[in-house]
Amino acid sequence: MERTMIKKYESKIVKYEHMNNSVIKITLMLEEDLNFKAGQYITIVFTNPDGERISRMYSIASSTKDKRSLDLCIKLIENGSASNIIKNLKLGNDIFFVGPAGKFVLTEESKEKDIFFISSGTGITPFISMFHELIDTGYKNTLTFINGFRDENDILFTKEISSLRKNDINLKLLNILSRPLNQNIIYKGHVQDFLSTIILKRQLQNSHFYICGLKDMIDSVSLKLKELGVKDEQIFLEEYD
Ligand SMILES: Cc1cc2nc3c(=O)[nH]c(=O)nc-3n(C[C@H](O)[C@H](O)[C@H](O)COP(=O)(O)OP(=O)(O)OC[C@H]3O[C@@H](n4cnc5c(N)ncnc54)[C@H](O)[C@@H]3O)c2cc1C
Incomplete structure (x- = not known):
């Protein structure tokens, strides 16, 4: 199977919309290409108000053809550590992540x-x-x-x-x-x-x-x-x- 390389990326939130009461869709814009396979995820590194880092994984919803724009669909969990940060994110905020990763991809078979x-x-x-x-x-x-x-x-x-x-x-x-x-x-x-x-x-x-x-x-x-x-x-x- 062809391999994708995991590395660090910087991105900006260019779209933030509510899909329902507890789920949001975020679109991230990248300054370099992200080559990924459909089904893979990225790991976002957040910093909470106490300065601690927390990492959470999110699957990519968009097409692999969109290498500079990623759609994520995130459930805001009540009192979830990352959810508490995500619910206060705004357009233009910087998002750091590593990826892509994951073996949940379609096989040729x-x-x-x-x-x-x-x-x-x-x-x-x-x-x-x-x-x-x-x-x-x-x-x-x-x-x-x-x-x-x-x-x-x-x-x-x-x-x-x-x-x-x-x-x-x-x-x-x-x-x-x-x-x-x-x-x-x-x-x-x-x-x-x-x-x-x-x-x-x-x-x-x-x-x-x-x-x-x-x-x-x-x-x-x-x-x-x-x-x-x-x-x-x-x-x-x-x-x-
Ligand atoms: C490979 C992978 C891909 C993932 N992709 C996505 C994604 O695309 N969208 C997404 O919303 N989450 C996704 N998750 C879950 C995500 O990484 C976080 O665990 C989740 O958002 C909770 O983080 P938190 O810090 O807000 O909550 P925490 O403080 O970590 O609380 C965790 C609690 O939330 C529950 N939980 C975790 N995920 C969900 C969920 N989706 N719906 C309801 N309850 C949940 C857990 O059972 C646990 O009780 C993925 C996880 C993995 C391992």
């Missing part, structure tokens, strides 16, 4: 198969970058997004996915809501509850499953997939906690 992107909350972030890659490399099989959110207002990347979907790609998009405002929706619950109905029998043996988010969700989804007959080598994981 995956691109020949049906792919499932399974996430909860901001775990959807690396899949947006991977989605760009699949479009850019002429992916011809079926891509299924299975995303878990709390309610309709929490759904992330709707605009990005619908604009990318205009490309010639066979995409299925399923948002599973744990506490929907509309009680009549079909997909009410957690992502693992619907795997057996969403994944077709023939897809179980021959697809690749990429899962990203918090450990509890990843464990439940992996367990369910294995109960359905999916093998370890078909599953790729990125844990956020």
Whole structure:
């Protein structure tokens, strides 16, 4: 596999927007190119008000073609050390990071198969970058997004996915809501509850499953997939906690 080099970068915040009540999207502008693979993350080094340094990892949402502009999608955790700093960031602030890093990237073999992107909350972030890659490399099989959110207002990347979907790609998009405002929706619950109905029998043996988010969700989804007959080598994981 081609290697990317980890090094230090300086950047500036050029966009800061709320995606929902607790998630923000930050766009960083760099003065030099960042070569990364779709699915990789950067590690931001923050300095808190006491002068202590804290490092946190964030997946890149943008296309690998944008080498000087990175989109991050960050959940602001109540009383989270980095979250407390991030919520006070402003346009023009400097951000220092190291990267890119991570092995959660699409394999060449995956691109020949049906792919499932399974996430909860901001775990959807690396899949947006991977989605760009699949479009850019002429992916011809079926891509299924299975995303878990709390309610309709929490759904992330709707605009990005619908604009990318205009490309010639066979995409299925399923948002599973744990506490929907509309009680009549079909997909009410957690992502693992619907795997057996969403994944077709023939897809179980021959697809690749990429899962990203918090450990509890990843464990439940992996367990369910294995109960359905999916093998370890078909599953790729990125844990956020
Ligand atoms: C490889 C990798 C990539 C990551 N990419 C992202 C990303 O793209 N977006 C993002 O929001 N976070 C991402 N994270 C998590 C991120 O690095 C921080 O752990 C998170 O933002 C909390 O930091 P904090 O200092 O604010 O909270 P802390 O003071 O460190 O508190 C940590 C608490 O937050 C919980 N937590 C961590 N991440 C999340 C989350 N996403 N949603 C809900 N609860 C969470 C943990 O379970 C823990 O209880 C990633 C983590 C890893 C390891």
